[in-house]
Amino acid sequence: ALPTLAVVGATGAVGTVMCELLTGRRNVWGEIRLLASERSVGRRVRCRGEELVVQALTPEAFDGVDVAMFDVPDEVSAEWAPIAVSRGAIAVDNSGAFRMDRDVPLVVPEINPEEVRNRSRGIIANANCTTLAMIVAVAPLHREYGLRELVLASYQAVSGAGQAGVDILHDQLTKVAGDRALGSRTGDVRQAVGDDLGPFPAPLALNVVPWAGSPADDGWSSEEMKIRNESRKILGLPDLKVSATCVRVPVVTAHSVAVHAVFGTEVDAEGAREALRNAPGVILVDDPAAGEFPMPIDAVGTDPSWVGRIRRALDDPRALDFFVTGDNLRKGAALNTAQIAELLAKELRTP
Ligand code: 11C
Structure with a gap:
């Protein structure tokens, strides 16, 4: 049965x-x-x-x-x-x-x-949805090169805060639409948006907010701590160094993460692309000259994590920089x- x-x-x-x-x-x-x-x-x-x-x-x-x-x-x-x-x-x-x-x-x-x-x-x-978007792309690179450290900046969609987050962004976008003066003077977007900020500490329309979750120790946010702790547990690397800055952006669905990953051995961008091409749950979208990079407007409603902008770090032959986008309500x-x-x-x- x-x-x-x-x-x-x-x-x-x-x-x-x-x-x-x-x-x-x-x-x-x-x-x-x-x-x-x-x-x-x-x-x-x-x-x-x-x-x-x-x-x-x-x-x-x-x-x-x-x-x-x-x-x-x-x-x-x-x-x-x-x-x-x-x-x-x-x-x-x-x-x-x-x-x-x-x-x-x-x-x-x-x-x-x-x-x-x-x-x-x-x-x-x-x-957590931010961990998930990023970790399916990081794991194959870890298998290839041995991960030592992650430095991350997230670009998180408002639906991470539930339907209330989606509703408030649309309300705010309606309030600011058409006023071309908005965004050129301090405080004017706050005034246009008004006091109702929904689940967020500041307006999301015409803005980015460097905060997600609740306060944790020493100035970190709960979301930043989750990414650190969960990445360590999933990869089985209890001492992995992780520094994340979580940022909310005016996107409805799909979280993105800019990743700087440091490994135990030298890396090369083409080798990383090859590892990701063959990885389950990942789609490689990495042709910037043709305008192809991972973005929420393309990743929304899809299953895989979209990965692109893969570069070897200029100052560290053991480090890769790349960008990942994944639907926070699906894989996330x-x-x-x-x-x-x-x-x-x-x-x-x-x-
Ligand atoms: C956000 N990632 O975008 C959060 C939502 O621990 O499952 C999910 C919180 C969690 O606000």
Whole structure:
């Protein structure tokens, strides 16, 4: 029999992409059960060609479920993933609640699929969307050259902050549209946009904001710490040096990262391109003379991480500079979760 899947948070920004994505992938599931908070209960959602009615998130809703995906905020996952496990399900969690737990593997199927077996808590974690966009491109280069250090700057889309982030950017763009004087004097964009900044600390229209997440120690942001800690765990490099600066940009979907990666041996740009050409989950787009580089407007709605602008560093023969763009709601969230769940489905399938 085919295993039963539950999608918790089915009507949120990631859950919605998950339902679309499950429709387009090879079917490995028997029943699919959509679960959400009270206000979405009863909603009808099309998934895999069926019309499914969203059910309430209750302990009983997990009875008979083999794999439960969680696309909900940290605190909801922290409470409900263990409940799903106590009812017999394996939880695949897209939140940050369990990622750094020693008994919870952090799995990227292109990199460490074998880790799905080390799930003594019954929970498998999915990485942050910025980490995911970058790490599928970094891992093949690590295998080739031996990674020592990452210096990163992110260019993160507003949908990373959920639908509220998308709505506020569109509202702000409407407010600033057509006023060609805006952006030439200090404070005028703030005035045009007004006080409602949604989930962000400053206007996003006609601006970039060097902040994502919440404050961590010594001036770092939680997002910058996540990239560091998660990269180390996924690559199995606990001492990897990582410095990230996370920046929010006026893009709706797809996070980008400018990467400076230092390796243990000398690198060459063509060798790096060759490694990336053959890597799963990566598409090489690297012909700047022809206007071909990775960009959100092209990567949105696609599965792979787009990689380009590959150069050997001018001042260090062991370092590469490149640019990566990946859809933060697909590989950055729903797709990676679906891929992990499919590894489990293969294991659980009974003849
Ligand atoms: C953002 N990366 O763009 C965040 C959203 O740890 O899963 C995802 C937060 C997380 O704001």
